[in-house]
Amino acid sequence: MPTSSISFPFKVTIIPVTMIRQNCMILWDQNIKKGVITDPGGDVQHILSRVEELKIEVEAILLTHGHFDHVGVTMALQTELTKRQNQVVPILGPGKQDIFLLENIQQQMEQFGVFLPDTQNVTPTRFLEDKEQLDFSGLHFQVLHIPGHTPGHMVFFETNARILISGDVLFRGTIGRTDFSYGDGEALIRNIKNKILPLGDDICILPGHGLGSRIGFERQHNPFLVG
Numbered sequence: 489m490p491t492s493s494i495s496f497p498f499k500v501t502i503i504p505v506t507m508i509r510q511n512c513m514i515l516w517d518q519n520i521k522k523g524v525i526t527d528p529g530g531d532v533q534h535i536l537s538r539v540e541e542l543k544i545e546v547e548a549i550l551l552t553h554g555h556f557d558h559v560g561v562t563m564a565l566q567t568e569l570t571k572r573q574n575q576v577v578p579i580l581g582p583g584k585q586d587i588f589l590l591e592n593i594q595q596q597m598e599q600f601g602v603f604l605p606d607t608q609n610v611t612p613t614r615f616l617e618d619k620e621q622l623d624f625s626g627l628h629f630q631v632l633h634i635p636g637h638t639p640g641h642m643v644f645f646e647t648n649a650r651i652l653i654s655g656d657v658l659f660r661g662t663i664g665r666t667d668f669s670y671g672d673g674e675a676l677i678r679n680i681k682n683k684i685l686p687l688g689d690d691i692c693i694l695p696g697h698g699l700g701s702r703i704g705f706e707r708q709h710n711p712f713l714v715g
């Protein structure tokens with residue numbers, strides 16, 4: 489019987505939620521069985537059942553930005569987790585610039601032409617700032633403010649596993665849409681180039697929709713970032 493384990497304790501599971509297939513994620517330390525959930529956009533019972541299966545304690549819910557497909561069931565999830573864990577699970581993020589989105593979840597869904605159950609406006613425990621460090625029991629995130637898709641969009645860089653939770657900022661082969669009235673394509677590209685690409689080519693990117701990638705691949709092949 490081995491007396492020690494060298495296996496890396498960091499784990500991540502991706503849960504595509506709703507018909508929009510938004511990548512809600514659970515990230516946790518397998519040794520201590522504690523972790524966080526990012527962007528619970530819908531399907532709250534599905535997310536809760538995964539947490540049960542994994543037998544982990546959720547230390548926080550992290551939000552990248554205020555779009556309904558990323559945050560819709562945040563309050564319902566917080567209520568359920570708080571009941572089960574017998575202590576309040578904090579909601580951290582996004583930037584305060586996204587308040588106008590968090591307070592208009594129903595209107596966002598109407599504009600998009602969908603209705604998702606269990607959704608409601610979101611009141612974070614606190615908003616996040618650029619360059620903050622979030623230290624949990626087994627996970628350590630650097631917060632980066634990357635506006636352009638929404639004004640308060642944050643991405644989360646887990647510094648041990650070297651994984652970037654990129655929300656709707658950076659996808660495999662493309663970037664987030666900026667055709668909203670509050671969008672800013674120039675700011676989005678500038679912030680990706682100045683703040684995300686320098687993290688290192690080896691960094692694994694886990695976006696809010698679709699497949700993952702690496703920063704090195706995007707630096708060479710993403711048409712919005714080359715040249």
Ligand SMILES: [Zn+2]
Pocket residue numbers: 553555558637656
């Ligand atoms: Zn979005």
